[in-house]
Amino acid sequence: MSAIHVKEISPGRLQRQSGVFNNRGSALIITLLLITILVGLVVNFVYDVYIDTSAVSNWSNAQRASYIAKSGQNIAAGFIKQIKLYPPSNIREIALPVARDFGPGSTLVVTVEDENSKFNINKITDASTFNSLKKLFEYLKINSDIVLIIADWRDPDTDPRLPDSEDSAKNGELWSVDELKLIKGIDNEVFEKIIPYVTVSGNWLGWKININTAELPVLISMDNEMTEALAEEIIDYRKDSPFDAVSQVQNISGLKQIGIRISNESDVRSNNFRIMTRASVNDITRVIESIIDTNSKIYFWREV
Numbered sequence: 001m002s003a004i005h006v007k008e009i010s011p012g013r014l015q016r017q018s019g020v021f022n023n024r025g026s027a028l029i030i031t032l033l034l035i036t037i038l039v040g041l042v043v044n045f046v047y048d049v050y051i052d053t054s055a056v057s058n059w060s061n062a063q064r065a066s067y068i069a070k071s072g073q074n075i076a077a078g079f080i081k082q083i084k085l086y087p088p089s090n091i092r093e094i095a096l097p098v099a100r101d102f103g104p105g106s107t108l109v110v111t112v113e114d115e116n117s118k119f120n121i122n123k124i125t126d127a128s129t130f131n132s133l134k135k136l137f138e139y140l141k142i143n144s145d146i147v148l149i150i151a152d153w154r155d156p157d158t159d160p161r162l163p164d165s166e167d168s169a170k171n172g173e174l175w176s177v178d179e180l181k182l183i184k185g186i187d188n189e190v191f192e193k194i195i196p197y198v199t200v201s202g203n204w205l206g207w208k209i210n211i212n213t214a215e216l217p218v219l220i221s222m223d224n225e226m227t228e229a230l231a232e233e234i235i236d237y238r239k240d241s242p243f244d245a246v247s248q249v250q251n252i253s254g255l256k257q258i259g260i261r262i263s264n265e266s267d268v269r270s271n272n273f274r275i276m277t278r279a280s281v282n283d284i285t286r287v288i289e290s291i292i293d294t295n296s297k298i299y300f301w302r303e304v
Contacts, residue, residue, distance in 0.1 A: 061284035066303065068102045069288040072110040072277030075100075077296050080112065080273050084294050088268040090242040092117050092213040105282040115199050115291060116270035117213035119221060121180075122173045122204035124151055128265075136221035139228075140193050146185040153183050174200040176300065201291040201299040202272035210270045211249060211262075212242040222265065223258045230254055243268045272299070 079096060096110040119136060123129045130151060137144045148161040153169045160166040165184070177200055180186050186194075197217050209218060211234060219231035233252050243249065246266050250259035277288045291300040 057282075058284055061281040062286060064103075064106070065279045065281045065284050065286035066288075068106060068108050068279035068281065069277040069286045069303070071100075071102070072098065072108050072279060073275055073288055073290055076110050076112050076273075076275040076277065077292055080275075080292065080294055081296060083273075084269065088212050088242045088244060090212045090238045092215070102279075103281075107280045109276075109278045111276040113274040113276070114210060114213045114270045115202055115272040115274050116208065116210040116267070117215065117218065118197055118199040119209065119218055120200065120202065120204045120207040121150065121198050122154065122200050123207050124154060131224065132221045135224070136197060136217055137194070139217050139220050140197075142190055142193060143185065146183070146190070149184050150180075173204070176200065176302075199272075199274075199291075201274075202293065203299075208265060208267040210268065211246065211266045212238050212268050213270065222262045225258055226262075230258065 075098065076096060093111065093113045096112060098108050098110055102108060119133060124133050134144045134147045137147055145162065149165045152161050152165040154173065156171050158166050177195060181191055197215065209222060216231050216235065219234055220226050220228060234249065237252055246263045246268060250256050271293050272291060275290045275292065279286050286303060288303045290298055292298050
């Protein structure tokens with residue numbers, strides 16, 4: 001039987017080999033750490049580039065959408081300027097057709113609404129208009145005491161009609177219908193009820209309600225003796241043939257005296273209109289809301 005020879009390794013040599021292995025292991029670990037760091041940096045860089053590219057793209061689309069929405073405003077303003085050339089109409093709101101192509105991925109919707117179909121709250125400066133707004137609130141089943149608070153918010157004096165109704169009052173005309181939400185008693189429910197029938201924009205000093213476009217609650221508010229049935233008579237009359245003159249109201253049975261009384265506060269045409277333009281470019285949307293008159297004077301402008 002042959003003998004098994006075991007090669008002896010000196011302690012010094014074993015220590016040197018162990019050092020080599022340790023150095024190689026450390027180098028490998030360092031290399032892996034460096035690779036990990038580099039990969040992390042690359043991933044972060046790529047992500048940042050993606051985010052920046054997306055942000056630039058969204059910004060570009062938002063700018064295009066804004067310009068398109070403004071173009072829609074110009075289209076509507078041109079349409080409104082021509083309205084006075086046409087016969088009186090009973091159309092309260094219309095969506096304008098837009099024939100222009102604004103490029104791929106782009107859409108534009110333009111809506112024009114008659115503001116003179118509404119009651120202008122800034123006009124409650126006398127007993128007559130105050131009573132009209134009160135009657136409107138009563139018909140809509142809203143606490144009419146709120147009208148007293150609105151009057152105190154609107155009028156320039158500091159004499160309260162109700163306890164605390166002058167607290168924090170503006171004592172000046174309203175600039176936006178959203179300002180109504182700041183008035184005590186007008187919560188979201190009340191606001192949603194009244195918003196289709198009231199406005200604060202336009203030349204309120206010469207404000208007249210268009211009897212061809214005013215809705216039932218507004219017509220009822222125009223005179224103390226105006227009943228729902230009589231207001232319905234006005235609506236039925238104008239369906240087939242809009243009023244050419246306010247005096248024609250007096251020809252409707254039961255409306256002789258009412259027609260006389262409302263003649264100074266009403267008209268058969270409108271001078272103020274709300275324009276809503278909604279433009280989208282690749283799912284980025286911009287909306288512009290404005291109120292202008294037939295002379296293209298802007299009373300309100302908001303872009304979101």
